[in-house]
Amino acid sequence: MISRHHANRQAHNWLVYDIGDRFLEQFVPLYKGVLYDLGAGEAPYREFFTRHSDKYVTVDWSGSQHPIQADIVADLNEPLPVASGVADTVVSLSVLEHLREPGRMLAEAHRILRPGGAIVLQVPWQWWVHEAPHDFYRYTPYALEHLLRTAGFVDVTVHPQAGFFTTMTLKANYFSCRLVRGPAPVRLLLRAVFSVFWFAGQKLAPLLDRLDDDWALEACGYYVTARRN
Template identity: 65%
Template sequence: MTMSQNHSNRQWHNWLVYDIGDHFLAKYSPNYKGTLYDLGAGESPYKDFFLQHADQYIAVDWAGSFHDTKADIAADLNKPLPIDSEVADTVVSLSVLEHLCEPQTMLNEAFRILKPGGGMVLQVPWQWWIHEAPFDFFRYTPYGLKYLFEKAGFVDVTVEPQSGFFTMWILKGNYFSQRFIRGPRPLRALVKAALLPFWYLGQKLAPLLDKLDKNWALETSGYYVTAKKP
């Protein structure tokens, strides 16, 4: 099974989002080791993938999540976690930090539960619409992310943009146009049929056009962060 096949939300207008995510998760696969804690795991769509690299996968999420969570540990990530210190070899957290009203607490706790030498992989959106309202609190620049990680105690903090200007704007346009699909079923089908070529061509062209963008970090769709506990 590929990583993308785990995404029930993957649709015609946004498949590039998942292709980008799959690319970066595969890129960071050497980081997934030993006992891996997924903070804000939701429906645990990457569990099988992570277990190709790590020995154990532990999902952590709160009971009030919008997702059909499959958490092994129910916990509010805005508060101290009911997890012993120095038990994790790896911590991952994907599209979660923006939903936390106390993001520093989560990073402090991630640092605490990591063993010395353990690592963290985190992803956050940047140029992205408000989602899962009202639990959408922050957007982070690379400088803000580095500050928060280093304040928690992490070292070797690397922040990498996940796309360039064109991918960001084409995806935003696709999400915006998708909202026009409404009304009676025949009308919805007609509007979708008219939009499909633009969605497809845009997502095919976006990665090529991104080569014209010499500084992806300025207007990317999101960032990936890797960091270590000394």
């Protein structure tokens, strides 16, 4: 399980991390050489990316709300202190929505990639406001393709993470977490009750998603792959 070390993986949301694990495995052929992880935070995927690249380099800013494990401390809204054409792969997971200047980061990712290098992004779409006040944008597939192509990327492909039922299940689970309040015994009881529904919903939702013939319309988020010419 790739995301087993992720601090945010919990009983109410493990499904979205399982989905992410499958996408990260699917994109293994894109990881090679020197891999830069932009907005790596605590680097929960270090073990995975290190296994599939020759060198893993993490980048994040000093103002992060998480403890960071950054080889390079830099603001992704600004030019990176990295030479051009040094990376074979760039990954950036759940980061673009937190940037005031997402186009700047994508342009910098394009600059530091070698010709033929790949970028792998993940962004939320129907998702709650998180890490406030540093949560600025939600992107449709059309916006993502526009941003990547404007930055100079080609072969842009947008992959919806899941369909309507998974999206609504996760939204309901996150909402119910906000209801777990009160004295400790009450919180413990509520969490025990909700856990039954969290587990059942996350097991059932992927099966019901088979009824949704266009996941892109109601996705909880998207993965994006593209390449530098």
